[in-house]
Amino acid sequence: MTFDVKDEILSVLSDGKLHLNKEGLYGVFLKTVPKAVCNSLEKLLNIKKIYGVGFTKENKLFGTAVIFFKESAGELKNKQTIETFIKQASIAIQRRQAEERLKNTLDATIQTMSKIIEVKDPYTAGHQQRVSQLTTAIAKELNLSQDRIEGIRIASLIHDIGKISVPTEILSKTTTLSDIEFSLIKGHSQAGSDILKAIDFSYPVANIVLQHHERLDGSGYPNELKGDEILLEARILGVADVVEAMSSHRPYRPSLGINAALEEISQNKGTLYDPEVADICLRLFKEKKFKFK
Numbered sequence: 001m002t003f004d005v006k007d008e009i010l011s012v013l014s015d016g017k018l019h020l021n022k023e024g025l026y027g028v029f030l031k032t033v034p035k036a037v038c039n040s041l042e043k044l045l046n047i048k049k050i051y052g053v054g055f056t057k058e059n060k061l062f063g064t065a066v067i068f069f070k071e072s073a074g075e076l077k078n079k080q081t082i083e084t085f086i087k088q089a090s091i092a093i094q095r096r097q098a099e100e101r102l103k104n105t106l107d108a109t110i111q112t113m114s115k116i117i118e119v120k121d122p123y124t125a126g127h128q129q130r131v132s133q134l135t136t137a138i139a140k141e142l143n144l145s146q147d148r149i150e151g152i153r154i155a156s157l158i159h160d161i162g163k164i165s166v167p168t169e170i171l172s173k174t175t176t177l178s179d180i181e182f183s184l185i186k187g188h189s190q191a192g193s194d195i196l197k198a199i200d201f202s203y204p205v206a207n208i209v210l211q212h213h214e215r216l217d218g219s220g221y222p223n224e225l226k227g228d229e230i231l232l233e234a235r236i237l238g239v240a241d242v243v244e245a246m247s248s249h250r251p252y253r254p255s256l257g258i259n260a261a262l263e264e265i266s267q268n269k270g271t272l273y274d275p276e277v278a279d280i281c282l283r284l285f286k287e288k289k290f291k292f293k
Helices: 036-043 075-120 125-139 146-159 161-165 179-186 187-197 205-211 231-244 258-268 275-285
Strands: 017-020 027-030 049-057 059-068
Touching: 049 231, 075 125, 075 146, 075 179, 125 146, 125 231, 125 275, 146 205, 146 231, 161 187, 179 187, 187 205, 187 275, 205 231, 258 275
Parallel strands: none
Antiparallel strands: 017 027, 027 059, 049 059
């Protein structure tokens, strides 16, 4: 489908980029393309011809774009190039839409998994969500790649999923845990990893969950890992988990407050907690006024 767009205002698919192929064809994806914009581009780029194109699937229009020919060309060549452009762009758009649907499904699944443990342990309702807010903020301050930020966001949202294996009476106990009870609690990171390792994530989610109670000096669990043996994402999650847990109410104690939580991180950075991660966490709260939502 092709049509002249000089007198049209089109709502079109957006990626904000100008594309040029070997045939001198420009494709620009904008939210709106009024006549004035087309005229301006025509003069600016010395464009010889402007076309509007529509992308259809099962005879339904699902996207539009504007294409420009910078070089003079015969109508037949233009038509062939436009058809090729439409076909390639249509495939790309459908692939992107499929990826977005898949991501939305994954996000919904992760949110559901996060809520499962909250049903089992209502005293920590919202804990994983708040931890995810802080881990994501720290990861961004560290300038991690978008993929690694997304990985730690997902891992944070379900880092306590292994608590589903712990009896409810232990999770909600208001008095001091016995050694046996605490050992059952400590098993939640391994249980969580066992649940998640069967899922083919694009990120090492299962290992992040497994290691989030490891500590820099080897005093953590379950495998007493030290230093760089612990994934950076797990070191970030470990810091955020402690800060949120200490500053929130628990069945066996009231909230200790954010100041006590930050003091714990400050006193033990370099020993229990990654010093760079700890410093960023402290700076987020003290200088950038980070707050849990």
